[in-house]
Amino acid sequence: MEVLTDPMSVNTSIMKYEYTDQKMGAVLGFTDDIKKDxxxxxxxxxxxxxxxxxxxxxxHFQVDGIPMVLQPNQLVTVTYLQHVSLEATALPLMGILFNREFYCIFDHDTEVSCNGILFFGTQDLPIVTIPDGQLKKFNLLFDMFLEEFSTPDNIQGDMLQMLLKRMIILSTRLAKEQLIVQTLDNDQIDVIRKFNYLVDLNFKTKRRVSDYAEMLFKSPKTLSNLFAIYNQRSPQQIILDRIALEAKRLINYTDKQNQEIAYELGFNDPAHFSRFFKKMTQMSPSEYRDSLVLTP
Structure with a gap:
């Protein structure tokens, strides 16, 4: 176990802490200026x-090239499936980052695990507003993180895990009150959450709603009816959108050519991939790549 703490910079409000467990490969980072750190x-x-x-x-910042705005006392969760750009971020943005080895394992499939609605439960970014009446709890939690990072001992990792779990629980409660999932009962939320999670894991190899319905022990019609309540997009459209999003990411953030991207996404024929991409974006992969160069 190792705790790394950077001394405060010239701006004394900025700090960076990091807990690592080399044996487990676990990482927990804490900073009030994520762009800097x-x-x-x-x-x-x-x-x-x-x-x-x-x-x-x-x-202001961007997620997968889409401009995002966090109002004061709002928070959002992003996963390793999303590309976050902070280039346009002028103000310090507080961040907590962690990996599965630190907090959760794939088998821990509950609302407050990394598979929960805050992380893989919806197709839209879960922006949560901290009400004035709840702000004291979150600020206290912030201070408790700082205090625990300054107390390195053999149980520090356990204490930090408990604090992170509390952060997830408090945020999940607010998300369930504020986001569209509030209109669904717990069983419905669980199905939607698991569907989105399974799509993120398997979209390169499984393209049919029936594939996911089988894994969820539901019929394709049941899934479609449920998503009609939850979201205008059908389960099939969500799968296709996920493939298109990954294609955009690979074009945006890697040097891979169109043929390589096609094979990585499970297309046997690059021409098939090009037709799919144009249908989804109204541009061919090459046109999309050229548009990125022309964008200021």
Whole structure:
């Protein structure tokens, strides 16, 4: 176990803490300026983040090229499936980042695990507003993290896990009150959450709703009816959108050519991939790539 703490910089409000367990490969990072500190953490491919705007003004950033705004006292969770750009972020944005090895294992499939509605439960980013009446709890939790990072001992990892779990529980409760999932009962929420999670895991190899219905012990019609209540997009459309999103990410953030991307996404024929991409985006992969170069 190792705890890394950077001394405060010239701006004494900025701090960075990191807990690592080399044996388990576990990482927990804590900073009140994620833009400054993001690349100074021991990142893994499975990093999950809480981003919390503790400023008095909105914070602007991008997720997968889409502009996002966090109002004061709002937080959002992003997973390793999303590409976050903080280039346009002028104000410090508080961040907690962690990996599965630190907090959760695949088998821990509950609302407050990494498979919960805050992380893989919806197709839209779960922006949560912290009400004035709840703000004291979150600020106290912030202070407790700081205190625990300053107390390195043999049980520090356990204490930090407990604090992170409390953060997830408090945020999940607010999400269930504020987001569209509030209109569904717990069993329905669970099915939707698991469907989205399974799509994220399997979209490269499983394209049919029936594949996921079988894994969820539901009929395809039952899934379609449930998603009609939850969201206008059908389960099939969600699968297709997930493939298209991954294609955009690979074009945006890697040097892979169209043929390589096609095979990585499970297309046997690059021409089939090009037709699919154009149908989904109204541009061919090459046209989309060229549009990125032309974008200021």
């Amino acid at each position: 993001e690349h100074r953490f021991a990142h893994t491919e499975s990093t999950i983040k809480f981003l919390w705007n503790r400023n008095c003004e909105p914070v």
